[in-house]
Amino acid sequence: MADRWWQRPLVKPQALQAGDRVAIVSTSWGGPAVFPHRYEAGKKILADSFGLEPVEMPHALREADWLDRNPQARAEDIHAAFADPSIKGVIASIGGDDAIRLIPHIDLDVIAGNPKVFLGYSDPTVLHFGCLKAGLGSFYGPTIMAGFAENGGMHAFAVNALRKAVFQTAAIGEIEANGEGWTVEHLPWKDPENQNRRRRLTPSTGPRTLQGSGMAQGHLIGGCAEVLEMLKGSDWWPPLDYWNGAILFIETSEHAPSAAQMRWWFRNYAAQGILRRLSGIVLGRPGGQTDEPYRRDQEAAVVRVLDEAGLPHLPVLAELDFGHTDPIATLPYGAMAEIDCARSRLCILDAGVRDA
Secondary structure, eight states: OHHHHHSSOOBOOBOOOTTOEEEEEOSSOOHHHHSHHHHHHHHHHHHHHHOOEEEEOTTTTSOHHHHHHOHHHHHHHHHHHHHOTTEEEEEESOOOSOGGGGGGGOOHHHHHHSOOEEEEOSTTHHHHHHHHHHTBOOEEOOBTTTBTTOTTSOOHHHHHHHHHHHTOOSOOEEOOOOOSOBBOOOOOTTSGGGGGSOOOOBOOOOOEEEEOOSEEEEEEEEEEHHHHHHHTTSTTSOOGGGGTTOEEEEEOOTTOOOHHHHHHHHHHHHHHTOGGGOSEEEEEOOTTOOOHHHHHHHHHHHHHHHHHTTOTTSOEEEEESOSSSBSOOOEETTOEEEEETTTTEEEEOSOSSBOO
């Protein structure tokens, strides 16, 4: 059974284009019902800026408590979205903390038989690993309420990165420098007035090379560190050889886990035998924190574990723009990427999508 799922090349989904119908699914938290104005702002950007037609799956707007009690209904929405041939992409409405509960309810044959763009970050990491197991390359990028619904409008950096990843069939290329700056400022969503107020940006100094030299290539796999902890050991966690030559991209959420937690988690990757199989690691700028010492402590925790594992030269980039800061790049799972240690740059060597 393992060979059926893991020992085959990933399928790239068809590129999205203006006019396509895209499904909105609530994979975990029922955010659209809690903050409908925020949800509507993101849906409007999807339509106005990208020309896509949003299609809300039957349970996408249900009350948060109801969705919490009914993970099978969330799975039904995912099945319906993938199985509908008129729908060309599937986008998570928002993250949460319990998409792991979907695993018993998801039929991976539905995903495998109907490959299409799946987009989201944070808790949707779980679904990305389901897509990997089903043989589909998916995309770690914005959700409707976090990304598309960015206060004051989606940043140009995020718009351009998403277009390259899911609308264009050329190789994505180098992740461009973020000249806009980055933000984790908390403006409460419960106040609709905040939707039109830009968040305060911190100037970006760009990615940094923590260790390693030269160039390293590998296929991309990763996501939100806290969600990866829930996935470890599950039915959707890849076999050890799936990590051979991979580049692990990983970032932490607004819950701001400690450097000690990061150290413990990476020691598990070492204990599993994953770290020594990697070609490199890419760290996203931590979410929820503007404090530079916090970021440096998290980076030091990773470097310490690599040294413990006898990997002091494994290429590691830090402070890339993906995950729980804004704006963010969109990263394609399974695509070949290249770390340039001398220039502190990440380049995506593949296209994320294919022609129809």
